[in-house]
């Protein structure tokens with residue numbers, strides 16, 4: 001894969017990181033660009049000066065998070081571990 005491609009890809013981020021105890025619940029998922037997802041890492045948004053702007057998005061638009069959630073769930077077991 002070319003190095004630029006990951007920079008242009010959308011990613012799914014957890015508002016409250018899994019590392020801090022929050023799981024793959026739909027209300028905890030947001031669509032981000034890959035650089036923002038990498039920058040946020042395991043921080044909370046307020047810890048690094050970022051804001052959740054999902055409530056500014058037109059109602060009914062989920063930023064494709066619903067599609068990611070379906071893909072995410074299809075590849076994981078009940079505990080959220082990646083299937084082989």
Ligand SMILES: [Zn+2]
Nearest residue numbers: 032033035036
């Ligand atoms: Zn971004």
